[in-house]
Each structure stands twice: as C-alpha cells, then as structure tokens.
Amino acid sequence: MTTPFKIGTLISGGGTNLQAIIDACRDGRIPAKIMFTGSDTPGVRGLDRAEQAGIATFVVDYQQIITACRDNGIAPDDLPDDFNLAEVTDKQKLMDPADDRTPFFLQSRAMAEKKLLARILPYDIDLLVLAGFMRVLTPYFIDRINTVPGQHRIMNIHPALLPAFPGTDGYGDTFRYGCKIGGCTVHFIDYGEDTGPIIGQKAFEIEDTDTLEDVKRKGLEKEWELYPECIKKFIRGA
Ligand code: GAR
Numbered sequence: 046m047t048t049p050f051k052i053g054t055l056i057s058g059g060g061t062n063l064q065a066i067i068d069a070c071r072d073g074r075i076p077a078k079i080m081f082t083g084s085d086t087p088g089v090r091g092l093d094r095a096e097q098a099g100i101a102t103f104v105v106d107y108q109q110i111i112t113a114c115r116d117n118g119i120a121p122d123d124l125p126d127d128f129n130l131a132e133v134t135d136k137q138k139l140m141d142p143a144d145d146r147t148p149f150f151l152q153s154r155a156m157a158e159k160k161l162l163a164r165i166l167p168y169d170i171d172l173l174v175l176a177g178f179m180r181v182l183t184p185y186f187i188d189r190i191n192t193v194p195g196q197h198r199i200m201n202i203h204p205a206l207l208p209a210f211p212g213t214d215g216y217g218d219t220f221r222y223g224c225k226i227g228g229c230t231v232h233f234i235d236y237g238e239d240t241g242p243i244i245g246q247k248a249f250e251i252e253d254t255d256t257l258e259d260v261k262r263k264g265l266e267k268e269w270e271l272y273p274e275c276i277k278k279f280i281r282g283a
Contacts, residue, residue, distance in 0.1 A: 060091020069273035197233035211239035
C-alpha cells in the first residue's frame with residue numbers, strides 16, 4: 046500500500062476553504078488525507094467542520110499567549126530552547142528590525158509557534174495548508190516545516206490578486222480602491238507578508254453596482270475552486 050499524501054490545515058474562522066478541501070479529498074479530486082485542523086482561535090466554525098469530517102483538531106490560543114506575554118513579560122526561559130532572536134530578526138521581512146516592538150512581536154509569536162509545532166510535527170505531514178489562518182508565521186516556524194532547502198511546504202490563500210493588496214483585508218482593499226477586477230491568490234509562504242511564490246490565481250469582474258459583500262462572495266467562490274486545484278498541482282509535483 047502506498048502512503049497517502051498527508052496534509053495539515055490551519056484556520057482562524059469559518060473554514061469555507063477548509064470545507065472545499067475536505068470535499069475535494071473526499072470525492073477524490075485531491076489524492077490526500079487531511080491529518081489535522083489547528084486553529085489560533087477557540088470555538089470557530091471551521092473546527093466544527095473538521096470534527097464533522099472526522100479530522101483531529103487542536104487550538105493554540107494566540108490571543109491568550111500574546112496577552113500573557115504583555116502582562117507578565119517574556120523571560121528567556123519562556124522561549125523555545127532553539128529560538129535565536131538575532132537570527133529570526135535578520136531573516137524575517139515582517140517588521141522593521143529597528144522598531145522597538147519587533148523583539149516582542151517575534152518572541153511572543155515564537156512562543157505560540159512552539160506550541161503549534163508540538164502539535165504539528167508528530168503528524169509528519171507533506172504539506173501545510175493555511176486556510177484562512179490570520180496569523181503571520183516567523184522564520185522560526187517556517188524553517189521547522191520547510192526542512193529541505195529550496196522546497197516550500199506551506200501554502201496560503203490570499204483574498205486579492207497579489208502582489209496587489211497584501212495584508213488582512215484583501216477584498217476590502219480591492220473594493221475601496223475601485224478595482225474593476227478582483228481575485229484570489231494561492232502562494233507559498235516565505236519570510237515576508239504575502240510575498241512568496243505564486244502557485245495560482247483566479248479573477249472575477251466587479252460590477253459598478255457590487256457591494257463589498259458581493260465582492261467577498263464572488264471571491265470566496267473562486268477560492269473554493271482555486272485551492273483544491275493548487276493542492277492537486279503540488280501533489281503532482283508541478
Ligand atoms: C478567505 O477569504 C481567505 O482568502 C482569507 O480569509 C478568508 C477565510 O475564509 N485569508 C486571509 O486573509 C489570509 N491573510 P474561510 O475561513 O471561510 O475559508
């Protein structure tokens with residue numbers, strides 16, 4: 046028997062992309078098994094979707110971790126043993142290294158990422174899929190998933206036609222700019238925010254009468270087609 050291709054998923058919310066991937070695995074469009082769904086937020090609908098599909102779930106509560114760091118401070122003993130602030134600061138392209146807030150940002154995220162890794166690594170996955178995961182990942186985490194130099198193993202979906210409108214509100218930014226074409230992008234994660242190599246994109250027209258809700262609806266419908274196609278492409282080795 047051949048070993049199935051193993052996918053891990055991370056979410057933060059409703060999980061409609063996760064559902065599209067679950068459905069595509071179930072009906073054979075993606076020849077893979079989803080090993081787990083992790084969330085940075087407790088109680089989100091996407092966790093229910095995973096449980097209904099019989100997928101193992103876990104939560105690493107980022108907000109709780111970051112608040113505890115803010116309230117209690119970060120002692121060197123709190124950090125992962127293998128965390129090197131200078132190295133991570135140097136590699137990352139998320140924050141200005143000279144900004145006073147950068148060490149706290151990277152250290153508090155690494156504390157959450159250590160917990161994520163403890164849940165993820167035992168599954169020995171082939172691909173990590175971010176399906177509406179609203180946290181940036183630091184080089185500390187990325188390097189422990191991308192263990193083969195030059196081989197990307199973390200995929201993300203973004204609600205805009207990158208490199209336009211990176212950040213947390215792609216459809217909102219597209220709509221407010223007055224774009225006549227919107228779209229979504231699946232890309233690999235690198236050390237920047239929404240900057241990694243593009244795997245696939247889909248576009249849709251924005252009519253003059255469309256509201257922001259229309260743009261989000263049209264965009265999500267494209268996402269549900271695009272993500273399974275890109276995962277399939279990755280599994281084929283394309
Ligand atoms: C999707 O629109 C996805 O593109 C976006 O979050 C939404 C999640 O929806 N992701 C990002 O903005 C990542 N920065 P879902 O939970 O229903 O799949």
